[in-house]
Amino acid sequence: MKKHNFSAGPSILPQEVFEEASKAVLNFNNSGLSILEISHRSKDFVAVMEEARSLALSLLGLEEKGYKALFLSGGASMEFVRVAYNLLHQNGKAAYLDTGTWAAGAIKAANNFGETIVVASSKQDNYTFIPKEYTIPTNANYFHCTSNNTIFGTQMHHFPDTNIPMVCDMSSDIFSRQLDFSKFGLIYAGAQKNIGPAGTTLVIVKEDILNQTGRVIPGILDYSAHIAKESMYNTPSVFAIYCTMLTLRWLKANGGIAAMEKRNNEKATVLYNEIDRNTLFTGIAKKEDRSTMNVTFRLNDENHKEQFNAMWEAANINGLNGHRSVGGYRASIYNAMPLKSVQVLVNTMQEFEKSIK
Template sequence: MKKHNFSAGPCILPQEVLKKAAEAVVNFNGIDLSLIEISHRSKEFVDVMENARSLVKELLNLPEGYSVLFLQGGASLEFLMAAYNLMKINGKAGYMDTGAWSSKAIKEAKQFGEVEVFASSKDKTFNYIPKNYTVPTDVDYVHITSNNTIYGTQFKEFPKTDSLLVCDMSSDIFSRQLDFSKFDLIYAGAQKNMGPAGTTLVVVKDEILGKTGRTIPAMLDYQVHISKDSMFNTPPVFPVYVSMLTLQWLKDLGGIPAIEKINEEKAALLYAEIDRNPLFNGFAAKEDRSLMNVTFTLANDDHKEIFDKLWNAAGVSGIKGHRSVGGYRASIYNAMPKESIQVLVDVMQQLEKEI
């Protein structure tokens, strides 16, 4: 039976990417060696890294003056690194608290200076994006999380600030058209929408670095990683390679403009059923609904057993909601085919017929 993988991460990847990655593990580019046993300083892998970085710049339409890094430690380490590299001694940063991951980022930043949380949606279990907030002007940078995987909300408009703008895009990077040059630092764990767990994409404007007055440990210093072309230490070769394949797949598809159209169609299909079907309730505020993570609950929990049996029987996988929200979460990242979403919609309609 075909499985329909709605997992929030590690996420679904394109089938052609998985096949090429599997081949490379056995015999990479016909050299009779595995990708995961060749030197990261060999020409073969250096070409992979350079191609991956080049694809990022092309797909995001980045101007000159940005560096692209593939690092380790996930977005969780970037919570710390962003503050370490951007907050000045005795400095201050502004954060929007829109979910579990932004809350963790705030906690890490407090180790380096003052943090002003100038907007939060915690009062309603993070089911909306704050509006009508005032962005502080006396901060070294402003930090947001563009898409909230657990709660299913997504920024449609971004804060306007004269300070540096930092964004955790882990779960919606490469999914929609944005002016990425408005951001001074972007980071994203690969395992949500780009590749397997193990590498983290960092896009940073070169001119903003080296101005904190801090002595930063080498492993945590963006400038060190830039100077070594993401190879200050041994990079995670397999996740970088699979990310490169995924980025090439996206480029061949037509890039971000093409995938955005597909993503909007997929999300519209599922949200329409949630709104139509009286047995389900959407969790996130309608105006802030995510195109990547669709969160919903049953109107009556007595129907849980039969609904769970139905979607399991249909080959649906990974839609149980996060423990902090409950209910269900369908993660519909770039590689999720529309056909799989239709299967889930059919199951929801089948429940309606059987109740």
């Protein structure tokens, strides 16, 4: 029996993607070959790569605006390095907003390449909110932020205006809501939330912000080298990119980002309403900064933990435990999560409340 998968990432993908991908592992496009054994230079895979790149740009409304889409390897953590290598000038500086573990990781990586200015941080409150009062130095080479903080369940609902390139790690909420994506000079996202399985990273970069640092960059870390080779600088993660293409096709066929946003808001509202109503739970993130992707909450009385855990496990729910640095629970309700699974969780919380009273 299929589980209700609330994992934070790798995480739920559309069932149609699993079914199509499973078939392709045996016989891809009726070629008599597995998707796992075909050349990345084959006509069939080049078509997959091009469709995935094109879908990514068109879903974000970034076609013909000077952006390129790349599918790279190494995860968002590798982009922490690539961003600094490609954008932080020799003897320059970069501005970072510190909203969580991954933002802090990005800052740490950038420190290897030059000066970083942390414009604001919510670390002292264990990242339960998004700082809003800060100034971005206009002489920094770029401003980096994290749109959604998977671990803490916070999300940026407003982005600052700035005249320097804005770089955003959108790993855990890309394609989940409408934004003016042309505000960003560079967007990156590990696939394993709203995009596809683990193993590839989507990078969207405005070409005119590149090649200004004065650095010589090793090819594999150089965005321009990947652009020149149409995202085939070296062997890409064929299967992960194929599944990504399937997921982006599903996204488009299901109404694109606008429809996802509507569904995601519905799901988040149902769940946050229950957290706020239910006398046994409290939300962790500051209300105005709550994420529509990762809903964090805790028991008011930790003594009830075993009982609640047993109940959601019995309800066929998976992946609800919070990250070790926060504790409590985290329900990740990405694009592919159906409302009915959220309803199962809400029902379980209500049953649990009745069982305690």
